[in-house]
Amino acid sequence: MATRKSHNLRMVGKLCVVAAGMFAFGYGLIPLYKHICELTGINILALGEQQVPGASRAPANSQVDLSRTITVEFDANSRGPWDFKPAQRTLQVHPGQLTTVMYEFQNVQNRRMSAQAIPSYAPRQAAAHFNKIECFCFNQYTLEPGEKKQWPVAFVIDPKLSKDVTTITLSYTFFEVGAGTPPAPAGEGARS
Template sequence: MSLSPRPDRARLLASDNLRMVGKLVLIAGLMFGFGYGLVPMYRAICTALGINVLSVSERNLPGQTRAGQAANTQVDRSRTITVEFDANARGPWDFKPAITSLQVHPGELATVMYEFRNRQPRTMAAQAIPSYAPKQATSYFNKLECFCFNEYTLAPQESKQWPVVFVIDPKLPKDVTTITLSYTFFEVGGKTPPAPGSVAAGPAALAGKAGS
């Protein structure tokens, strides 16, 4: 006696299997398409809502602007702003920017490192205050990360590096082509010095009022 299924039953099983395979292939295709289209959909939503999301990998190396990445629609590449960096040390220590100037486009994320070394034979606590020139640029210079107004303790001969991550607002007036960012670093506990009245390293005069 043969145990083989009847021909009509075999055809029915084969048809069911084919339908199941087809459904699985369709589901896999839809999942792949959804995953592939998720990134451009996310970017389109962020662009429509005016959200600019930057991952850690998109941040600059010290003293450099971003390169080799997708264009940011919020960057005004028709303009170039020269940002000058200045440091004023009020005491026996070394304080300076890693670079003296950087050219950026409005809306472009940029980073500069400031270097500090305590040359004293004792531990000290200090902090920095910023100022800008021209004064009208203060409200357009947006710092995402900054060491200003924070108090730091440094051991004798200890060295530190601190980043300043910033973006210049594209609404910056058209006649402003150069901005000077200056920091005055002073020891906490002493009299806070006034913002510098001039910058030796740059042509622009600094504002008398410190910005945040």
């Protein structure tokens, strides 16, 4: 009986050592990963954030096509009683240039509401080349009565966009989600 008890105590000790080792490995993994990435040059984003000795500024984005300009028009529509608009209606951008524009929203109702925006593009071929990095259309938002918000849209237009496209319209339609949405009408196909 005494040998079984001592065997169990040794096993518990070994398990505690293994658990402590796993915790130490997990705790040390992040600095170890960062160090390996810095040594191998894999983590390009972290290297760009560091100050490089002898460099006066960060290198310019070589993907920007400065030879042409595209006019981006911003449009806002809403399906419901609230105010929704872009902070600016048009903007001139170069393909490949990271650009941010703000949209403004206010819940003018006397109740809380949840809504989400759905984007559309004109001309249609521009949709495949309009790359949004950050957009409020990715999420649903809940606003209290009278609450105002501003949301960014950060985007890059792919330089591979056809050269005959000189204007792109980005249009958002804001829909209420949840309680304010009426149920779909029952159609004839619902009968058995």
